[in-house]
Amino acid sequence: MSRDRETAGRGGISRRGLIGSAGIGVAAAGAGVLAGRMSSPASAAAASAVVPFRAVNQAGIVTPAQDRLHFAVFDVHTRSRAELVDLLKTWTLMAERMTSGHEAAPNGAIGAGTYKPPTDTGEALDLSPSRLTLTIGFGPSLFTTADGVDRFGIASRKPKALTDLPKFTGDALDPARSGGEIAIQACADDPQVAVHAIRNLARVGFGAVSVRWSQLGFGRTSSTSTSQVTARNLLGFKDGTRNIKAEEHDTVDKFVWVDRGDDQAWMAGGSYLVTRRIRMLIEPWDRTTLHEQERVIGRTKGTGAPMGAKDEFDELDLQSAGPSGPLVDKNAHVRLASAEELGGIQILRRGYNFTDGSDGFGHLDAGLFFIAYCRNPLTQFVPMQENLARNDALNEYIKHVGSAVFAVPPGLGADDYWGSTLFAS
Amino acid sequence: MSRDRETAGRGGISRRGLIGSAGIGVAAAGAGVLAGRMSSPASAAAASAVVPFRAVNQAGIVTPAQDRLHFAVFDVHTRSRAELVDLLKTWTLMAERMTSGHEAAPNGAIGAGTYKPPTDTGEALDLSPSRLTLTIGFGPSLFTTADGVDRFGIASRKPKALTDLPKFTGDALDPARSGGEIAIQACADDPQVAVHAIRNLARVGFGAVSVRWSQLGFGRTSSTSTSQVTARNLLGFKDGTRNIKAEEHDTVDKFVWVDRGDDQAWMAGGSYLVTRRIRMLIEPWDRTTLHEQERVIGRTKGTGAPMGAKDEFDELDLQSAGPSGPLVDKNAHVRLASAEELGGIQILRRGYNFTDGSDGFGHLDAGLFFIAYCRNPLTQFVPMQENLARNDALNEYIKHVGSAVFAVPPGLGADDYWGSTLFAS
Numbered sequence: 001m002s003r004d005r006e007t008a009g010r011g012g013i014s015r016r017g018l019i020g021s022a023g024i025g026v027a028a029a030g031a032g033v034l035a036g037r038m039s040s041p042a043s044a045a046a047a048s049a050v051v052p053f054r055a056v057n058q059a060g061i062v063t064p065a066q067d068r069l070h071f072a073v074f075d076v077h078t079r080s081r082a083e084l085v086d087l088l089k090t091w092t093l094m095a096e097r098m099t100s101g102h103e104a105a106p107n108g109a110i111g112a113g114t115y116k117p118p119t120d121t122g123e124a125l126d127l128s129p130s131r132l133t134l135t136i137g138f139g140p141s142l143f144t145t146a147d148g149v150d151r152f153g154i155a156s157r158k159p160k161a162l163t164d165l166p167k168f169t170g171d172a173l174d175p176a177r178s179g180g181e182i183a184i185q186a187c188a189d190d191p192q193v194a195v196h197a198i199r200n201l202a203r204v205g206f207g208a209v210s211v212r213w214s215q216l217g218f219g220r221t222s223s224t225s226t227s228q229v230t231a232r233n234l235l236g237f238k239d240g241t242r243n244i245k246a247e248e249h250d251t252v253d254k255f256v257w258v259d260r261g262d263d264q265a266w267m268a269g270g271s272y273l274v275t276r277r278i279r280m281l282i283e284p285w286d287r288t289t290l291h292e293q294e295r296v297i298g299r300t301k302g303t304g305a306p307m308g309a310k311d312e313f314d315e316l317d318l319q320s321a322g323p324s325g326p327l328v329d330k331n332a333h334v335r336l337a338s339a340e341e342l343g344g345i346q347i348l349r350r351g352y353n354f355t356d357g358s359d360g361f362g363h364l365d366a367g368l369f370f371i372a373y374c375r376n377p378l379t380q381f382v383p384m385q386e387n388l389a390r391n392d393a394l395n396e397y398i399k400h401v402g403s404a405v406f407a408v409p410p411g412l413g414a415d416d417y418w419g420s421t422l423f424a425s
Numbered sequence: 426m427s428r429d430r431e432t433a434g435r436g437g438i439s440r441r442g443l444i445g446s447a448g449i450g451v452a453a454a455g456a457g458v459l460a461g462r463m464s465s466p467a468s469a470a471a472a473s474a475v476v477p478f479r480a481v482n483q484a485g486i487v488t489p490a491q492d493r494l495h496f497a498v499f500d501v502h503t504r505s506r507a508e509l510v511d512l513l514k515t516w517t518l519m520a521e522r523m524t525s526g527h528e529a530a531p532n533g534a535i536g537a538g539t540y541k542p543p544t545d546t547g548e549a550l551d552l553s554p555s556r557l558t559l560t561i562g563f564g565p566s567l568f569t570t571a572d573g574v575d576r577f578g579i580a581s582r583k584p585k586a587l588t589d590l591p592k593f594t595g596d597a598l599d600p601a602r603s604g605g606e607i608a609i610q611a612c613a614d615d616p617q618v619a620v621h622a623i624r625n626l627a628r629v630g631f632g633a634v635s636v637r638w639s640q641l642g643f644g645r646t647s648s649t650s651t652s653q654v655t656a657r658n659l660l661g662f663k664d665g666t667r668n669i670k671a672e673e674h675d676t677v678d679k680f681v682w683v684d685r686g687d688d689q690a691w692m693a694g695g696s697y698l699v700t701r702r703i704r705m706l707i708e709p710w711d712r713t714t715l716h717e718q719e720r721v722i723g724r725t726k727g728t729g730a731p732m733g734a735k736d737e738f739d740e741l742d743l744q745s746a747g748p749s750g751p752l753v754d755k756n757a758h759v760r761l762a763s764a765e766e767l768g769g770i771q772i773l774r775r776g777y778n779f780t781d782g783s784d785g786f787g788h789l790d791a792g793l794f795f796i797a798y799c800r801n802p803l804t805q806f807v808p809m810q811e812n813l814a815r816n817d818a819l820n821e822y823i824k825h826v827g828s829a830v831f832a833v834p835p836g837l838g839a840d841d842y843w844g845s846t847l848f849a850s
Contacts, residue, residue, distance in 0.1 A: 068616075068643070070780065075787075114716045121711055122661020122726055123778070126654065176785060191493075191616075191643040192657075195780050199659075199789060203711045210787025216643065216780055218493070218616040229551065232617075234624075236547020286546055286628045291539045301547055353548070355495065355620050355641055356781060360601060362500075362635025364624060 049189070050129045053096045057257060057269055057411040060133030060187050061373050062246035062348070064225035068191035069217030069352040071275065071369065072198045073180030073404060074209040076142060081152045085423050087208050091136075091184075091201055092417040098193075101129030104200040121203065124196035132188040134197055136418045137273045137406025140164055142181040157422060159263045161272060161376045162407045168389035170400065177277050177402030180212040185273070185371070191216070213402070215277065217352020217369050224350060230304060230312065233368050234280050234353050235397070237297050238304030241312055242338070244348045255346045255380065256373050258410075266421035269410030271373045274347075274381045277354075277402030280367040285397045296393040298332030306334065316340075331393040337384060347380050348373040367398070377405055474614070475554045478521045482682060482694055482836040485558030485612050486798050487671035487773065489650035493616035494642030494777040496700065496794065497623045498605030498829060499634040501567060506577045510848050512633050516561075516609075516626055517842040523618075526554030529625040546628065549621035557613040559622055561843045562698045562831025565589055567606040582847060584688045586697060586801045587832045593814035595825065602702050602827030605637040610698070610796070616641070638827070640702065642777020642794050649775060655729060655737060658793050659705050659778050660822070662722050663729030666737055667763070669773045680771045680805065681798050683835075691846035694835030696798045699772075699806045702779075702827030705792040710822045721818040723757030731759065741765075756818040762809060772805050773798040792823070802830055 051059045078084055094104045103120035105112075112119055143158035144150055164179070184201060186194040195216070202211055221233045222240030226247045233239040244251050253259075260268040285293070294300055294307065304312035308320060308327040318340055320327045328335050339346050350373065355366040374380040389395070409421055476484045503509055519529045528545035530537075537544055568583035569575055589604070609626060611619040620641070627636050646658045647665025651672050658664040669676050678684075685693040710718070719725055719732065729737035733745060733752040743765055745752045753760050764771050775798065780791040799805040814820070834846055 072783075072789075115714050117712050118661070118715050118718070118726065120661075121659075121707070123657045123659050125657065125661070125727070177782075192778065195643065195659075195778070195791070199707065199780075199791070202789065203708070206708065206712075211783040211789055212787075214780070214783050214789060216641070216782070218620065218641065218643070232548045232550065234546075234548050234620075236543065236545075236550070282546070282624065283628070283631065287542050287631075289540050290543050293543070301543065302550070353617065353620070355624075355639070357602075357641070358497075358636040358639050362637075364497075364627065364636055364639060366620070366624070 049131050050100050051131050051133050053099045053134075054413065054416075055411045057271070058135045058408060059099070059411075060135035060185055061256065061271055061350070061408070062224055062252060063131075063133050063187070064228050064246065065220045065223055065350055066131050066133070066187040066194075067189045067220055068187070068194055069220070069369070070186045070191070070194040070198045070214065071217070071371075072184050072186070072202065072214040073139075073212045074182040074184070074202070074205065075212045076151075076181045076209050078208040079151050081423075083208055084152055085417075085419075087205055088136075088419045088423070089417045090204055092412070094200060094204065095134040095197070095418070098124075098197045098200065099129065099132045099134055101132075104204075121196065121200055123199075124193050127190055127193050127196075130188040130190035130193040132186065132193050132197060134201075135185040135187075135273075135408065137183040137185075137408040138162075138419065138422070139179060139181045139183065139404065139406050141179070152423075154422060157264055157266060159267055159407055161263055161378050162405065163378070165274070165377070165385075165403055165405055166382065168385050168400070170389055170395055171403070172399050172401055173403050174277075174401050177213050177215075179404050182209065183273060183275070183404065183406045191218070215275075215352075215354060215369050215402075216356075217354050219353040221351045221353060221368060222349040224348065233351070234282060234355075234366050235285060235293070235297070237293075237299060237301055238312060239351070239368075240349050241299075241304055242316070242334075244346055251346065252348070255375055256348050258375055262375065266424075267407060267409065268421075271375065271408045272377045272381075273406040273408050274370075274372045274374070274377055275402065275404045276370040276385075276400050278368045278370050279365065279399045279401050281397050281399065282366055283363055288397075295329050296331075296333060296397070298328045298334035307332075329393060331391050333388070333392050333394045336387050336392050342384055342387065345380050345384055347384065373408070474556050475525050476556050476558050478524045478559075479838065479841075480836040482696070483558075483560045483833060484524070484836075485560035485610055486681065486696055486775070486833070487649055487677060488556075488558050488612070489653050489671065490645045490648055490775055491556050491558070491612040491619075492614045492645055493612070493619055494645070494794070494796075495611045495616065495619040495623045495639065496642070496796075497609050497611070497627065497639040498564075498637045499607040499609070499627070499630065500637045501576075501606045501634050503633040504576050506848070508633055509577055510842075510844075512630055513844045513848070514842045515629055517837070519625060519629065520559040520622070520843070523549075523622045523625065524554065524557045524559055526557075529629075546621065546625055548624075549618050552615055552618050552621075555613040555615035555618040557611065557618050557622060559626075560610040560612075560698075560833065562608040562610075562833040563587075563844065563847070564604060564606045564608065564829065564831050566604070577848075579847060582689055582691060584692055584832055586688055586803050587830065588803070590699070590802070590810075590828055590830055591807065593810050593825065595814055595820055596828070597824050597826055598828050599826050602638050602640075604829050607634065608698060608700070608829065608831045616643070640700075640779060640794050640827075641781075642779050644778040646776045646778060646793060647774040649773065658776070659707060659780075659791055660710060660718070660722070662718075662724060662726055663737060664776070664793075665774050666724075666729055667741070667759075669771055676771065677773070680800055681773050683800055687800065691849075692832060692834065693846075696800065696833045697802045697806075698831040698833050699795075699797045699799070699802055700827065700829045701795040701810075701825050703793045703795050704790065704824045704826050706822050706824065707791055708788055713822075720754050721758060721822070723753045723759035732757075754818060756816050758813070758817050758819045761812050761817050767809055767812065770805050770809055772809065798833070
């Protein structure tokens with residue numbers, strides 16, 4: 001189906017709302033000369049492929065995980081609060097348009113006119129909305145730089161929970177794949193739709209921000225809804241069987257969404273996003289016996305059932321003895337990451353498999369781009385990762401090479417923009 | 426749908442045929458302990474998603490271009506012809522199995538037994554065949570190394586048409602993304618299926634070959650069949666409107682398939698594969714006016730129609746004058762790449778869009794992984810690229826950073842393996 005230039009009447013978004021807002025850097029008049037040729041009515045299927053952009057929480061967190069990912073992290077170069085806020089407002093309008101299947105700006109398929117640069121780069125013109133979600137987060141140094149400078153007057157609003165992660169045992173972090181000041185997670189069922197969205201946001205940010213690092217994820221791992229089957233990571237195992245599911249509202253409220261009383265009021269309804277680029281040493285892994293692989297993970301490879309059980313969703317039995325020691329090894333990944341082991345802690349995982357060419361040593365550079373959302377990384381992700389980093393039998397086969405943490409603001413009401421609860425005085 | 430461990434009765438492949446062949450490095454007996462749990466009947470939809478592996482020509486060339494690509498190039502380390510031939514036989518059996526939706530080896534879902542490494546890495550166990558094709562090609566240095574050594578006794582069989590490409594004007598080639606001795610192109614509608622296939626072929630090649638470079642393509646550009654809509658590249662333009670289509674049998678025979686009398690007999694029914702990693706300088710491109718973009722390409726951005734025409738497939742008018750000079754600029758990309766300009770030359774394009782993180786300078790590392798098949802690169806690709814490299818207005822916005830050429834042997838009969846026409850004495 002084609003994208004059309006009119007937003008009115010689609011996905012509950014009023015065109016007036018878009019055009020009426022400030023901050024978009026292109027004229028609403030002078031609609032593209034080609035708009036008439038590109039327009040076509042939205043199909044029912046396409047409409048159902050739209051994830052609403054405005055809601056109590058940001059989309060892309062408990063949204064059933066889409067198949068593909070493009071994740072981008074920006075450094076901020078402007079020192080002007082007004083310019084940053086303007087960009088966030090522009091991004092919001094563009095994000096709302098693109099997630100509903102439209103071009104990045106309300107100027108038809110092509111742009112503001114023949115003698116201006118197109119206001120949309122065009123590569124998604126013929127593609128469906130593909131359940132695109134765009135989720136924004138703010139890194140620690142956006143609030144206060146390493147040398148203590150409060151560029152944007154928001155240092156006093158920095159949440160206590162937003163702080164660079166500690167160094168974990170075995171970390172081999174590449175600064176060029178770590179940190180950063182603004183994260184945008186684009187998830188979609190069509191990768192070109194996700195790439196298009198990031199590319200267009202980066203495009204209008206030129207001068208104010210630049211891409212610090214980005215990561216393509218070709219296949220989802222963890223499901224985030226009971227409606228989804230569990231997918232496999234590049235170890236070949238089902239990943240995320242015990243993940244928090246969107247339908248478990250109490251668990252989501254307890255472990256994902258920041259509550260009003262937690263910390264900074266502007267984060268109420270938000271979450272914290274942790275990314276870890278986990279390189280898998282797939283060649284040694286592939287030469288390991290099935291027995292060892294299953295011992296390391298603590299599940300059977302075929303069905304994903306816990307050791308000693310029959311089906312994937314059977315209970316994880318951490319108490320019983322097996323033929324040689326505990327049924328689930330004391331250093332098995334599932335044991336160390338389990339709520340039982342961690343005093344009840346859970347996190348919402350949302351990772352993607354990646355393969356980024358070869359590593360220059362004859363191997364594929366492949367692994368898991370781990371994404372987690374939690375209410376407080378310091379009391380959820382950090383103790384979990386400390387336990388895994390020290391004891392996980394899987395450490396022999398993986399290496400954490402990238403790391404970042406971001407404060408993810410709440411969802412948007414009708415008049416909000418990305419970060420409006422933070423920047424509203 | 427689940428993959429099952431039996432190949433009999435699916436896709437026309439007999440299980441006996443697989444097990445009876447030599448060279449597969451795993452035991453056919455002792456089928457995986459979990460096989461029973463993994464089995465499920467193939468659905469009609471899945472069956473239709475299988476592209477036959479054995480045919481007159483290799484699949485993955487005129488096959489309607491799948492959505493996703495994983496392309497890998499190997500260097501060969503063994504100096505033993507027997508070991509290389511054994512690997513090619515093993516790869517053939519694995520490729521045939523995987524393209525029909527099975528695990529890499531006939532040992533059930535998991536492998537040869539609990540105390541052996543799994544014979545399939547597992548990450549595609551629950552996925553459909555996804556129209557996976559695996560296409561092999563041999564680079565110039567497989568026949569004779571740079572210092573003239575004939576490692577495998579095939580120097581006399583090196584086709585004249587298989588020679589390193591000349592340096593073109595503007596080439597900025599990275600040796601780490603160029604050349605190589607064996608190429609395997611994996612195309613599939615599900616990227617995880619393509620990645621899984623390459624990963625498993627690399628796995629069993631350990632010791633004999635290693636990955637020199639690999640490239641993920643997230644979205645197809647050129648269509649190769651009249652049944653497909655034209656897709657867009659990251660310039661935002663429809664790409665490959667005038668591409669050779671599978672249904673144009675005479676054109677395919679003339680420009681894609683090597684004829685018996687052309688050169689080496691073992692290449693009859695084969696083709697030559699040229700890859701170019703073309704980085705797009707998307708940031709300057711995105712700041713260019715629509716007018717300039719359309720002049721550079723020679724088509725309108727919205728519909729893809731040639732300049733002055735109305736619809737995508739309208740005739741390209743290279744003669745008429747426009748408001749200021751020729752309707753189609755004299756340096757427009759479509760003009761310079763046209764058969765009209767090149768004395769009738771055509772090639773079959775099969776490229777993919779890529780985005781590989783950022784370039785360390787604040788930009789996305791994005792572009793087109795160009796793939797072309799032709800009957801003779803020296804008389805087709807080389808003159809075309811010479812013309813483009815010298816004159817194409819697009820050169821301001823692109824940079825060729827990787828290059829390779831491979832001889833692609835013909836398709837496989839019932840008893841053939843990859844390269845059997847080359848290695849049969």
